[in-house]
Amino acid sequence: MISRQEAIARRFGAAAASYDAHSAPQRHAASRLATELATLSGPGPARVLEIGCGTGHLSEHLRRALPLAQLVLTDIAPAMLAACAHRLAGADKVRWATMDASRPDQSGPFDLIAGNLVVQWLDDLPTALTALSRCLAPGGTLALSLLGESTFAQWQAAHRARGLTAGTLPLRSRAAYAAAFPPEGSLTLMQEIWHDEPRDGLEFLRSLRAIGADAPAPGHRPLAAGQLRTLLRALGPRPAIRYEFIYALWQAPARGSAE
Numbered sequence: 158m159i160s161r162q163e164a165i166a167r168r169f170g171a172a173a174a175s176y177d178a179h180s181a182p183q184r185h186a187a188s189r190l191a192t193e194l195a196t197l198s199g200p201g202p203a204r205v206l207e208i209g210c211g212t213g214h215l216s217e218h219l220r221r222a223l224p225l226a227q228l229v230l231t232d233i234a235p236a237m238l239a240a241c242a243h244r245l246a247g248a249d250k251v252r253w254a255t256m257d258a259s260r261p262d263q264s265g266p267f268d269l270i271a272g273n274l275v276v277q278w279l280d281d282l283p284t285a286l287t288a289l290s291r292c293l294a295p296g297g298t299l300a301l302s303l304l305g306e307s308t309f310a311q312w313q314a315a316h317r318a319r320g321l322t323a324g325t326l327p328l329r330s331r332a333a334y335a336a337a338f339p340p341e342g343s344l345t346l347m348q349e350i351w352h353d354e355p356r357d358g359l360e361f362l363r364s365l366r367a368i369g370a371d372a373p374a375p376g377h378r379p380l381a382a383g384q385l386r387t388l389l390r391a392l393g394p395r396p397a398i399r400y401e402f403i404y405a406l407w408q409a410p411a412r413g414s415a416e
């Protein structure tokens with residue numbers, strides 16, 4: 158039997174070709190995360206690690222904003238990395254590597270580690286964030302966009318109203334995300350509510366599949382066809398699908414500040 162992480166990697170890998178056409182929410186969050194990064198003071202980062210780069214929505218912003226930086230772009234799914242390499246073909250000072258963000262193995266230290274909508278897929282977030290923070294140079298920044306617990310609120314409510322539980326990934330509250338970061342750094346969290354407008358519920362579910370984000374929550378039992386039809390009807394036409402984006406900027410202590 159394959160591990161959950163391997164199953165997630167396979168789904169994303171299989172979706173590499175259809176990802177870009179169905180990832181408006183991810184494209185939006187990448188752009189906003191890049192905007193937040195541009196507000197950071199100090200010298201621009203020289204060594205940058207991206208986790209879960211996918212087809213490169215955030216990578217493209219990083220390359221444009223930091224033309225002199227050395228970028229190491231990583232993802233657990235080799236097909237996603239190949240799509241990203243294709244998108245950034247010809248870019249200087251870029252290296253691609255397969256890497257599970259829970260077990261970072263690229264030699265640092267990095268001035269910036271960034272990830273757009275990836276860490277919700279990690280099993281043990283506090284341990285992963287600690288491991289990533291150890292790859293940062295003193296004063297370095299971990300910049301992540303996260304999905305808050307009210308994401309897909311109407312889909313979850315439609316399930317609850319019928320005594321069911323949605324199979325979408327269980328997500329954390331803002332406070333739970335904050336608690337997952339190592340306590341020794343300084344953390345800023347910003348929240349943004351954003352809506353996607355698929356034609357109907359079926360298009361919503363199909364787009365999750367088209368980007369590979371349809372791995373069911375652990376232990377979820379598939380719905381019967383009739384239950385699914387009822388839930389899709391409940392969403393109605395042109396449902397405004399809620400996304401709660403949380404942008405996290407965590408800064409490692411500067412050298413000597415803990416002494």
Ligand SMILES: C[S@@+](CC[C@H](N)C(=O)[O-])C[C@H]1O[C@@H](n2cnc3c(N)ncnc32)[C@H](O)[C@@H]1O
Pocket residue numbers: 162165166169170180183184187208209210211212213214215231232233234237256257258259272273274275278279370
């Ligand atoms: C929703 S996509 C986001 C992709 C990209 N950051 C973007 O802005 O479009 C999630 C990505 O995380 C990757 N991923 C999932 N689990 C991962 C893990 N444990 N380590 C590294 N990457 C992972 C997937 O392969 C996929 O490319």
